[in-house]
Structures are given as structure tokens and as C-alpha cells.
Amino acid sequence: MRKNIVAGNWKMNTTVAEGVQLAKEVNEALANEAVNCDVIVCAPATHLASIAAVINQDKLGLGAENCADHASGAYTGEVSAAMVASTGATYVILGHSERRQYYGENSAILRDKLALALANNLTPIFCIGEVLEERENGTYNEVVKTQIEEALFNLSAEDFSKIILAYEPVWAIGTGKTATADQAEDMHAHIRATIAAKYGKEVAENTSILYGGSCKPSNAAELFAKPDVDGGLIGGASLKCADFMGIVKAF
Ligand code: PGA
Secondary structure, X not given: OOOOEEEEEXXXXXXXXXXXXXXXXXXXXXXXXXXXXXXXXXXXXXXXXXXXXXXXXXXXXXXXXXXXXXXXXXXXXXXXXXXXXXXXXXXXXXXXHHXXXXXXXXXXXXXXXXXXXXXXXXXXXXXXXXXXXXXXXXXXXXXXXXXXXXXXXXXOHHHHOOOEEEEOOHHHOOXXXXXXXXXXXXXXXXXXXXXXXXXXXXXXHHOOEEEEOOOOHHHHHHHHOOOOOOEEEEOHHHOOHHHHHXXXXXX
């Protein structure tokens, strides 16, 4: 069966020392109490090896926020999937709306990144979601379906089964404006139906679909109570251990 997951996305925040401290706090909180979901932190590439050295990955998973669309070579400044894996991290966020919007990542680039992540045994946390205009003009279901079809439907069922999806309505990210639990559930059910039509009901039922966008301790329980919402991808509220753990404990 699919897992419940709460994953932090620190984005471009914290120095190495601050990030190690935050990861240690989350790790310690998880050592001291039983929780009902998998917990992951996704940190800047510079931090990963240092964090991997101080956490227990049986309790706290570690991921990158991105990886390159090439395996190796003359791509100054890029961090490959193999490099991410060599830090000890086992997850990677791909297709985040900030990468799509500010760094021109499209479905063709994301297909290459996904293939490299999977080839290096990283679990992709693949983000999809519509912008405000698409929410308002009613095309959001079609937009998200197309994002999934273009980037993921070339995968075998076996590879698709390794992926975690994150529905993040762009209008809700960092805005304090959360999708309602019903809006999230409607979209998650639509995503699961889209997967079922391609890969069958079993694969669809086993896919974890996280919600992201201004998720916080005060609204997490209502979102996570929905049958097709399997957890959250948490930006701002993942930067403080108490807030992040408040969301983890919503399960
Ligand atoms: P937010 O970000 O929780 O700060 O809205 C979520 C995300 O972008 O993953």
C-alpha cells in the first residue's frame, strides 16, 4: 500500500551549519516519538553530505532539491544525480514550480532528470500543479494531466511505481493561501484516475500523492484526512523543527 509521507523542502535557505542543526533537531524529535508517516528533509546540495553524517536515515530520509539533466561533464555549476547519491541522499525533488518558472525546466528536461535520478537509485518527488490563471479559467485538471503525461508516461510501470508525486498549486506556494481540503482531494483523485488509466488501478492505488502549498500545523490534519492526500511537501513550515513536527504529527 502507499505510504504517508511528510517531506520538507528547505529551498535556498540555511547555511551548512544551520541546516545540520535543523536536521539534527528533526532527527532527535523523531528518535523520541513514534510517528505515523515517513519523514524526509530535502536540503541544498551543499548540505547533503554533512547532514547524511549526523542523521539516522531509517527514521529521517534525506533528499536533494534538484539534479542535473546530464550524467556528467562540462556543465559548470550543475550537480548530477550520481553526485547527489554519493552524499548518502536517497530522494530528489524534480519539477518544482520554481524550477519550471525561473530556470526554464520543461517536460523534456524533466524526463532526462527523472531517468538519471532513477538510474542512480534516487526516489524522485515529482511536482505538478497549475498557476492561478489556470485555476481561475478552469483548465487546471487538464494542465496537471498534461504535466503528468508529458514527463512521466514514457516510464515503465516498474519505474513509475518508484515515484512520489506532489501536487502543488502554484498559487498556494509561499502565499499563505492554501487549497481547501476539498480542492486538494478533487485534484488528487483526478491525478490518481489519470495514473490508473495508464498503469492500472493497482499502481495508482500504490502511488503516494503529497499536497504542497502553505501547508502548516493548523491545516495539515484536515488536508491529510482526505482519502487521496497521502502527506505533504512543506516549504516555509519545514524550516522550524517545531512547525515541521507539528505537520508530521497531523498523521
Ligand atoms: P510552502 O512551499 O510550504 O512554503 O508554500 C511548498 C513548496 O514549494 O514545496
